Amino acid sequence: MPEPHQQSLARQFAEGDMAAAQHTIDIHQSDITRLVVRMLGWQHPEAVDDLVQETFLRALESRQRFNGQSTLATWLTRIAVNQCRAYLRKHRRRHLLLSWWKGQQPNRTAPAADTHSQQDETNQHVQRAIAELSATHREVIVLHYLEHQSIDHIAETLGISPGATTTRLSRARDALRTLLDPALIDPS
Known part of the structure; x- marks a missing residue:
């Protein structure tokens, strides 16, 4: 209250x-x-x-x-x-086209300096993986893990039941895990 x-x-x-x-x-x-x-x-x-x-x-x-x-x-x-x-x-649609176009371009950025910590690299991988999630999955991951909201609060915010929230969060975690596993195995 x-x-x-x-x-x-x-x-x-x-x-x-x-x-x-x-x-x-x-x-x-x-x-x-x-x-x-x-x-x-x-x-x-x-x-x-x-x-x-x-x-x-x-x-x-x-x-x-x-x-x-x-x-x-x-x-x-x-x-x-x-x-x-x-x-x-x-x-x-615009984002998909730009992502495709960027993927076709040679990497023009300098390699990361040795001073970047492993934690910074891991955080970048996690941020990229979260960005790749569908909007539905990203919102429950963000609200639960980054905004530290409870299942009930997320359900109220999104206008869905707590059970649906739990299911959506479980599926979002699975999707995030799928995106992160290759990045954490080969962070290059």
Whole structure:
């Protein structure tokens, strides 16, 4: 159950209090930004600020529909996830074409310096693998492992049952494992 201060802020936000809206943005902006970066798979940094801004604009436009059944943070998370889904759908074809084109080009970057640690390389492999997941799988992996949300909270955010969330998370882990195994065996 949210704290009384959070409930009061959410109520004021829903009623259109602009000071409460600004306070809400101040409180949640860094969390929403982090979520958007992770949902986009670290591959669309140019879109992050726009999607965060669009998340808060959508929240302001639809604030009357916030009914308090979930926390304001959960509601904002759901809006952000939906914004990321829409963005990824729109840019999927373009992303596939660019990925193919980049794969056809010679590697023009300098080899990694010896000062990079094994942990940095592993993190990069994990980030690339997460980015390769389908949007449905990426969102449950990001919400559960990177945002540390419970199954029930994820279910509420995505509008699905906890059982469906558990199944989706299991399938996402299997997909991630499949992507990571070759990278961890041969990190080159």
